[in-house]
Amino acid sequence: MRGEASRIADRVSRDSLAPKLRDAGEENWRIGNELFSLTSVLDHNIQLERALTDPSRPVADKVAVLETLVGGKAHPLTMEIMTDLVSRRWSRAKDIANAVEDFGVDAMMYYADATDATLKVSVELAELHSALLGLPVVRAKLYDDQAPSEARVKLFHELFDDKHLNKVTERLAEHATCNLRRRRYLETIQWLINKFSRHMGESMVTVTTASPLTKEQIARLTKVYSAKAGRAVHINSVVDPSVLGGMRIQIGDEVTDNTVVAQLENLRRTVKAES
Known part of the structure; x- marks a missing residue:
């Protein structure tokens, strides 16, 4: 179960970015797949999760880690979502992967909306x-x-x-x-x-x-x-x-x-x- 800080971070981040995901239409297919891939990467690398959720680490440093991770190949909105997530406070390091997965499912739902499916x-x-x-x-x-x-x-x-x-x-x-x-x-x-x-x-x-x-x-x-x-x-x-x-x-x-x-x-x- 996620702690209070993680629940707040997840909810606020998703609420703030939901309009952009909705407006992304069929681009959400790519975004959702990228977020699912990032979920898997995080799940298999606790050191990376800790680096991206360390409250004492400047957000700019965390974004630099993200940029190294995706190599500039991710969709701009994928990168915006990840940047938003690493800027927030998390109860546990592994909770950020849960939030990334939630966003991935959201993207797939908005893609389904865009394709009437x-x-x-x-x-x-x-x-x-x-x-x-x-x-x-x-x-x-x-x-x-x-x-x-x-x-x-x-x-x-x-x-x-x-x-x-x-x-x-x-x-x-x-x-x-x-x-x-x-x-x-x-x-x-x-x-x-x-x-x-x-x-x-x-x-x-x-x-x-x-x-x-x-x-x-x-x-x-x-x-x-x-x-x-x-x-x-x-x-x-x-x-x-x-x-x-x-x-x-x-x-x-x-x-x-x-x-x-x-x-x-x-x-x-x-x-x-x-x-």
């Missing part, structure tokens, strides 16, 4: 998540840190190339297995789904259930939440057998969890509190 990518990520829930052996291989990253990426393509995924979905899925970042593969895909849901705001309603929703259920949910939002919404159906039953509904940052597993956990807490 945001909804498609969100749906494909949900479908990918659902497909992998029934493939535990495959999931284990996709986050096996003993296997070369190239082998994990190759496995992903062997499984999903016939799905003809949008290039953003494919790149995010590759990033999730290429650079594990101490996370399980499905955990990363769910994180990406949540980020797209927040990005789309009330236009996206993510519904998690133990079994697939019927067409009638989707139509009913669409009607209910479109009326609440005052605009048309899309129901993003995620299947997760571990919830046992009921529904978990996420609209932006708001979550209503009425799944069986959540109710059982609430019951356990109540019994524990009363005992």
Whole structure:
């Protein structure tokens, strides 16, 4: 978990640069890929992370390190993002890599916006998540840190190339297995789904259930939440057998969890509190 200084640095930096990323349009494909590459570089070099987050070091020195690192080949906005990040205070050195990754995903979302693919990518990520829930052996291989990253990426393509995924979905899925970042593969895909849901705001309603929703259920949910939002919404159906039953509904940052597993956990807490 990030410390308070890192949370503030990440939020303020992303809020201040979001308009520029949004205006970058299709240039975000290059920017996002560069930021993902920098995330990997930072993850594998703690000395570099420390050099870029040392509060006693002048910002100009940190920028010089960045310029040496990218060799003048990065997109100007990539360099502006990195310069902004190294100028801020971080709770831990490794938190800067998390912020760089966040920016990378943001860039990919804005690229999806620019190419009218945001909804498609969100749906494909949900479908990918659902497909992998029934493939535990495959999931284990996709986050096996003993296997070369190239082998994990190759496995992903062997499984999903016939799905003809949008290039953003494919790149995010590759990033999730290429650079594990101490996370399980499905955990990363769910994180990406949540980020797209927040990005789309009330236009996206993510519904998690133990079994697939019927067409009638989707139509009913669409009607209910479109009326609440005052605009048309899309129901993003995620299947997760571990919830046992009921529904978990996420609209932006708001979550209503009425799944069986959540109710059982609430019951356990109540019994524990009363005992």
